Each structure stands twice: as structure tokens, then as C-alpha cells.
Amino acid sequence: MIRITEPRFSEEEKEAVLNILESGQITRGEWTGRFSREFARYVGVKHCFTVCSGTTALFVALKALGVDRGDRVVVPAMSFMATIDAVYLAGGEPVVVDVDRFYTMDPNQLEDAVKRYRPKVVVPVHLYGCMADMEAIMYLSEKYGFYVVEDSAQAHGAEYGGRKAGSWGHVGVFSFYASKNVPMGEGGAITTDDDRIAERVRKWIDFGDHPAFNFRITEFQAAIGTIQLRKLDERNSRRRSIAEFYTRSFSDYFDVPLERDNSLHVYHLYTLRHAERDRIVEELRSSGVDARVYYPYLLHEIRGSEHLPTPRAETFRKEVFSIPVHPYLTEEEISFVVETLTEIVSSGKIIS
Ligand SMILES: Cc1ncc(COP(=O)(O)O)c(C=O)c1O
Incomplete structure (x- = not known):
């Protein structure tokens, strides 16, 4: 995996x-x-x-x-x-x-x-x-x-x-x-x-x-x-270059992560969005790619907290999933992630 x-x-x-x-x-x-x-x-x-x-x-x-x-x-x-x-x-x-389109407040x-x-x-x-x-x-x-x-x-x-x-x-x-x-x-x-x-x-x-x-x-x-x-700066730039490659590879199939103008995103997680999220995550995991959902809950649901309407977060929560982006991924692993995920969405297994 x-x-x-x-x-x-x-x-x-x-x-x-x-x-x-x-x-x-x-x-x-x-x-x-x-x-x-x-x-x-x-x-x-x-x-x-x-x-x-x-x-x-x-x-x-x-x-x-x-x-x-x-x-x-x-x-x-x-x-x-x-x-x-x-x-x-x-x-x-x-x-x-609610969150904005960058997943932040x-x-x-x-x-x-x-x-x-x-x-x-x-x-x-x-x-x-x-x-x-x-x-x-x-x-x-x-x-x-x-x-x-x-x-x-x-x-x-x-x-x-x-x-x-x-x-x-x-x-x-x-x-x-x-x-x-x-x-x-x-x-x-x-x-x-x-x-x-x-x-x-x-x-x-x-x-x-x-x-x-x-x-x-x-x-x-x-x-x-x-x-x-x-070693943080060097590792963050490695994360950023893997993310850049992912974004180029996946933007036809998924909602890819956005970067704010005048900012540096450090890709602690690389998070995509797709309406068929659950099936994609299942396929990825069974192919050996550890995909995860961060987070399956919204914060006000945990204890029924006071909240304003959260339509964006409610959609995102059903669609987001993260794939490996850590700085120790090898070139082969990165290619494997890209090929596997592209194959899953373009093979007809997942209808978007
Ligand atoms: C956004 C966020 N806030 C707070 C925490 C809490 O940190 P810790 O697990 O070190 O208590 C975490 C991570 O676990 C986190 O991701």
C-alpha cells in the first residue's frame, strides 16, 4: 500500500x-x-x-x-x-x-x-x-x-x-x-x-x-x-511539485485543490473532489493506494453546536478524498497513483 x-x-x-x-x-x-x-x-x-x-x-x-x-x-x-x-x-x-472554495473559513x-x-x-x-x-x-x-x-x-x-x-x-x-x-x-x-x-x-x-x-x-x-x-522547506517544495503534477494530471476529471493568489500552499494533504467519492476511494484502496476522507463529519455535527447554514461544507464533505502526497514518494509511486486514479475515472467504472 x-x-x-x-x-x-x-x-x-x-x-x-x-x-x-x-x-x-x-x-x-x-x-x-x-x-x-x-x-x-x-x-x-x-x-x-x-x-x-x-x-x-x-x-x-x-x-x-x-x-x-x-x-x-x-x-x-x-x-x-x-x-x-x-x-x-x-x-x-x-x-x-461555512468554508469557501479553498476549504477554509x-x-x-x-x-x-x-x-x-x-x-x-x-x-x-x-x-x-x-x-x-x-x-x-x-x-x-x-x-x-x-x-x-x-x-x-x-x-x-x-x-x-x-x-x-x-x-x-x-x-x-x-x-x-x-x-x-x-x-x-x-x-x-x-x-x-x-x-x-x-x-x-x-x-x-x-x-x-x-x-x-x-x-x-x-x-x-x-x-x-x-x-x-x-528540512521543512525542502520537503514542502517536494510536496508542492508532486501536487503540481497531480493537478495537471487530474484537472479534467476532478475538482482539484485551488491555490490562493499570493500564497504558498504546503500540501499537508492533496485533496480532490468527485461525486462518486466513496467508490473511487474503495477502488484506490483495493489497488494499493491509501486514499482517505478528511473529514467525514462537519464540526457542528459532533455535539450539535450552533451554526450558520453550511451548504458548501455539506457538499464537500460528501465529495472530498485525499491521496498520498508526502515527500518520500518515489517517481514510480507517483506515476502509479496517477495511472491508477486516471484509470478508475476514465474506464467507465465510475460514471461522473
Ligand atoms: C486542523 C487540526 N487541528 C488540531 C489538531 C490537533 O493536533 P494534535 O493531534 O496534535 O492534538 C490537528 C491534528 O491532529 C489538526 O489537523
Whole structure:
């Protein structure tokens, strides 16, 4: 099976992990500080705090911005469930809005939601590696006075208007789960340029206020993340060139992913759309290509959250599927994916 994603490590990571073991400094050591500094510099912000997962990063970001009982938080209909779970865990009341044709929060509907619900925080998600329309969202943030937390779990290195994911909003959050563009195994980060917000984040993760959690990562994770981060740009360009080839090959048969003007899509996932999605995914999987649906649910369905009409997301949810685009695919594997999928849609097996 050609896997949808796979992390890969070299001698460098192995050596760093062995050195950590030998040193005995397995947590709160040099690597943890180094990772935070290098990630902050990479994103282009002053502060970066590591935590044990992306979900934790979202939770801490919301708490640091003061989200509490009954505060409204707007999220898009399409994302991994952690985006909305974190709102509930922080005590907030989510409001779900539709996505645009890039699969990210629709700023027009966001404005309707903001007028109606007056949210404290808005959480755009840079889904599949494509940044949300941050210019429009930050304009609304200024106009109506809400905080913005960018869920950048799928967008390490993505750019819009020359600025990286995690540097547009008041806060950025990242995941370093095994499948992400920067994998650590598990891990997360919170980025911000604002000293006051940074201070509040610090209190949440370092026993500044009580009762408190321990959300730390180990030196092993930080070392793996630091070394993987140094390879990120090269790997993102490999993802982009595979995606470019896929888009050229598939645009006659599918709705292919779109790239915003003035942006850099980092193809955490390469996602196509077709009305016969379920049969295509089944055929692909039985031919040895690991195709998956991200995500089969809409966020407001999980717990029956407040939402605006979501016609786009409702169609997309039935039609989207993702195919392998990770940077370690060989030329043969890429050709196999293209040939197999083209054969499935053009052989008459699938009637579009
Ligand atoms: C968009 C999005 N948000 C949040 C998360 C949560 O991250 P984690 O799995 O590290 O808790 C993920 C990934 O898993 C994600 O894809």
C-alpha cells in the first residue's frame, strides 16, 4: 500500500536521541529551548511555547485569550474535531461557519456570525496546508474587536501575502503529530508576537497560575522536531511539485485543490473532489493506494453546536478524498497513483 503519509528520520535524529539518553537530560534541556527559538524565528514571531499536542495548544491559546463559560468562539465547518473540542474544553460556546472554495473559513459568513454572536475569538483553520483568507479575517478582527487564533496544525511553512501561517493572528497553534509536515511523534506549539499574550500562555503551561497542568514535551521530541524543521522547506517544495503534477494530471476529471493568489500552499494533504467519492476511494484502496476522507463529519455535527447554514461544507464533505502526497514518494509511486486514479475515472467504472 502506498501510504497516505509517513514520517522519515535520518542518522541525525538517531544520533541526537542517543546523545540525549546518554546525557541524562531527557526533559527541560537545551533542545526544548532551541526548538522554541528556531520555530519562532521560522514563523516570524517573538514567542513560541511548546506543549504536548496541537489540541493542548488550541486549549491554552483560548484560555490565554480569556475564553471562559459561555464565550463565543467561531470555527469553520471543516477541520479535525480537536478544533471544536478545544473550544468546549476551554468552556466556550462554538459557532460554526461555512468554508469557501479553498476549504477554509468563509470571511463573508464570518462577518454575519460576528454581527450575530459577538465572539471573543475566531479560529480559522489552514486546512490541508492552504491558508485561510487572513487579510479579510484580520480586517474583520480590527473592525469588530475579536482575537484570532490560527489553527496551523496542517500548515507549517504555508504563506499568505509573504507572511507565514502562525504569524497573522494574535496567536498561532501547531501540531507535531506523527503525520504532520514537522513530525515529533506528539507535540504542539503556540506562537505569538504579543508580549502580554505570551505572559498569559506562560502561566498556563509553566505552573504560573494554580491549579495548573503540565503540558511539557521531552528533549527527544524537541530534538526530532528541531532537525525535522531544518528540512521543512525542502520537503514542502517536494510536496508542492508532486501536487503540481497531480493537478495537471487530474484537472479534467476532478475538482482539484485551488491555490490562493499570493500564497504558498504546503500540501499537508492533496485533496480532490468527485461525486462518486466513496467508490473511487474503495477502488484506490483495493489497488494499493491509501486514499482517505478528511473529514467525514462537519464540526457542528459532533455535539450539535450552533451554526450558520453550511451548504458548501455539506457538499464537500460528501465529495472530498485525499491521496498520498508526502515527500518520500518515489517517481514510480507517483506515476502509479496517477495511472491508477486516471484509470478508475476514465474506464467507465465510475460514471461522473
Ligand atoms: C486542523 C487540526 N487541528 C488540531 C489538531 C490537533 O493536533 P494534535 O493531534 O496534535 O492534538 C490537528 C491534528 O491532529 C489538526 O489537523
